[in-house]
Structure formats: C-alpha cells, structure tokens
Amino acid sequence: MVKKANIRRVFPGANTYKGFYSFYDYILPQDEASRIFILKGGPGTGKSTFIKRIASDIINLGLDIECHHCSSDNDSLDGVVIPSLKVAVVDGTAPHIVDPKAPGAVDEIVNLGECWDETKLMSSRDEILKYNNRIAKLFNIAYSHLKEAKIAYDEWESYMEAGIDKIRYNEILGAMLKSIFEDVSANYESPPKVRHLFASAITPGGIKNYIDTLIDSRMKSYSIEGEPGTGVKKMIQRIAQSAYEKGLFTEQFHCPFDPDSVDMVIIPEINIAVLNMSKPFHYNVSKINGLRFEDRVNLNICIQKKEIEDYEVELEDAKRRFYYLIASAIEHFSQAKSIHDKVENFYKPAMDFKMIEEKRQEVLKKILKYKIE
Numbered sequence: 001m002v003k004k005a006n007i008r009r010v011f012p013g014a015n016t017y018k019g020f021y022s023f024y025d026y027i028l029p030q031d032e033a034s035r036i037f038i039l040k041g042g043p044g045t046g047k048s049t050f051i052k053r054i055a056s057d058i059i060n061l062g063l064d065i066e067c068h069h070c071s072s073d074n075d076s077l078d079g080v081v082i083p084s085l086k087v088a089v090v091d092g093t094a095p096h097i098v099d100p101k102a103p104g105a106v107d108e109i110v111n112l113g114e115c116w117d118e119t120k121l122m123s124s125r126d127e128i129l130k131y132n133n134r135i136a137k138l139f140n141i142a143y144s145h146l147k148e149a150k151i152a153y154d155e156w157e158s159y160m161e162a163g164i165d166k167i168r169y170n171e172i173l174g175a176m177l178k179s180i181f182e183d184v185s186a187n188y189e190s191p192p193k194v195r196h197l198f199a200s201a202i203t204p205g206g207i208k209n210y211i212d213t214l215i216d217s218r219m220k221s222y223s224i225e226g227e228p229g230t231g232v233k234k235m236i237q238r239i240a241q242s243a244y245e246k247g248l249f250t251e252q253f254h255c256p257f258d259p260d261s262v263d264m265v266i267i268p269e270i271n272i273a274v275l276n277m278s279k280p281f282h283y284n285v286s287k288i289n290g291l292r293f294e295d296r297v298n299l300n301i302c303i304q305k306k307e308i309e310d311y312e313v314e315l316e317d318a319k320r321r322f323y324y325l326i327a328s329a330i331e332h333f334s335q336a337k338s339i340h341d342k343v344e345n346f347y348k349p350a351m352d353f354k355m356i357e358e359k360r361q362e363v364l365k366k367i368l369k370y371k372i373e
Helices: 047-060 118-122 124-163 167-180 232-245 308-350 352-370
Strands: 007-010 014-015 018-023 037-041 065-070 073-082 087-091 107-111 195-196 200-203 206-209 222-227 248-252 262-267 273-274 293-298
Touching: 007 308, 014 124, 014 200, 018 124, 047 065, 047 073, 047 087, 087 308, 087 352, 107 352, 118 124, 118 308, 124 308, 167 222, 167 232, 195 293, 195 352, 200 308, 222 232, 222 248, 222 262, 232 262, 232 273
Parallel strands: 007 065, 037 087, 037 107, 195 248, 222 273, 222 293
Antiparallel strands: 014 018, 065 073, 073 087, 200 206, 248 262, 262 273
16 A cells, blocks of 8 residues: 655745745755756746646655745646655746756756747747736836835834843743753764745735645644744744754745745754744644644733834834735736736647657656666
C-alpha cells in the first residue's frame, strides 16, 4: 500500500512594497539539487498545469512534495519540489526569471515555446501587446500603492514605538528565548543553514496563506502579536538569530508586504514554530486541527498609552491610509489577473498540448530515474 504523501504549500515570491520580491534561489538550492527542470514559455502555454500534473504523479507514488504557489494567481503553481529525490520543476519565465546556473550538470531547460503555432499568435500580435502593456501598468500602480502603504505603516509604527516600555519588552523576550532554547544543545559540527520563503502573499484574491500545511499540532508553537512598532517582528528575528547561533537550521518565512521582516520561523530540529499573529497579515490557524500554543504573547501590553495619546488622530489616519492602500493594491492585482487570463486565451488555441504532454512524460521519466537510483 502506497503511503499518503505529505504536501507543503509556500510562496517563493511575493508582491511587496519593494515590488515583486523573489526567493526562487531557495526553492531548491543548487548545491543540494540532483536536477532542476526550468520551464520556459508564455502565458497559457500550460506551465502551471505541467507542474500540477507532475506533482499529482509524484503524490500518487507516496512521495512528499512541496508546492510553490504563484503570488499573482495562488491557484497556479510556480514550482514543485520532491525533497527525497532532490528534484524540482519550476516556472522560469517573468517575473520569476530562473536561468540555469549549471546547465546540464544540474539545470535543464524545458522549452514549451516549441509547442506553439507562431502563425496563430502573430495574428493576435497587436492585442497581446496592448494587453501586456495594460498588465504592466496595473502592476506598477499596485506596487506604487504598496509603497505608499509602507509610508503609512512606518508612520503608524513610529507612534507606537515611542510608547513602548522597553524593560517589559526585554523581560518578555528573555522569557521567550528561555522557553524555546533552555534545553537545546548547540550544534557546531556544520555551518547552520537558513531557507527563506513566504508563507503568505498579497494576491489578486486577497491575502492568502497555507499555514495548515506548514505546522501541525505535534509542533511546539508560539504566537506573538501586537500593533506595528511593538516589536513583534524584531522578537521573531531575534529567535531566528538565536537558533542560527546555536547552529540550527531555520526556515524563515518573510512578511508578504515587507520582505525584510520575518513573520514566522520554523526550527525543524527542535520541532518549534514561532508565528506573527498580528493583523492584517496574520495566519489563519483555525484550520489546524488540535493546535495549541505553548505560549501566546501580546506585546500590546508593553504600550504606555499616555505616551501616545497626543497622536491618536494621526495614528488612526495612518491606519486608515494603510488599509485603504492595501485594498487598492489588491484590486489592481485582480484587474491585472483578469487581463492576463485574456492573454492566455490567445495562446491556448495555438498550443500543441499533445506535444506538451509528451514533454511532461519525458520529464517525469527523468525524475523517476532518481527514485530508482
């Protein structure tokens, strides 16, 4: 009987205030990979379907996989990793451009552009160009709004930071570090590794995450929440740094709005997960059966309200602007997706899907060779 495969779901890239931000190099690092298949081809050429069918075949064999979702369409896949085989299949087209770093030795390009009828596409040339220009414009508007949202967020954060009781904050941080690491021995036999990804993303359908595929009730989980400026992300980053200093491997999941911040850290060797449960990018843990937090910390208890009461009007205005701009960015991403769907409709009739399936079977055969070996 084939065992049930475990499926993890993450985002390798995100729509952030810095624009599209990629952690594609961490999908499957070159020095750990047996083979990376890089798909090239335009919209509507079947890349996501290609990846989904590969994933389905591998699941049916009982092998665990990691699905990498697209932040511009979370129903689409940008990649799949088969950890036990050290093999990945990834979408290598814009905006998540992946080019071979070790052609032949590790990387292999699969060109789905060979499967289209150029004469059919040429007849729609002007419409495709018009739609592509519109999509680019909508993304630029959305990213501009996210950049403005960051200004409002920083203002919101500045008011709260001024009112934090730092002594109380440090006491909470110390207790958290003690709870997590008190009985953990350091590992200095090999350099610690860090893997960077996104567990959530700002998508055309809103803020999405697959947290229930990343943590479960068997893990010791910690929840930290609080308003911007209360030090939630700094605390999570400090925990991640402590794990690194002890030589432990960490998976660091970054904020989908601000990629410089970490929203969750998982430390597999000690079965620990620490989550940022603050709005609006908090994780929906209600889908995780039996989850109980080892500790739940609300850093709002560190706010000295007298220190910020003079700025209540400005604080509420910054919050209002932030949420409005996030919603506006999502709306523009949604419009861009609708037009992208129209572009795909030009490509689909021009594709030879039988040839694509032949290429997929060829890739699957190569993947399964690593299972035999």
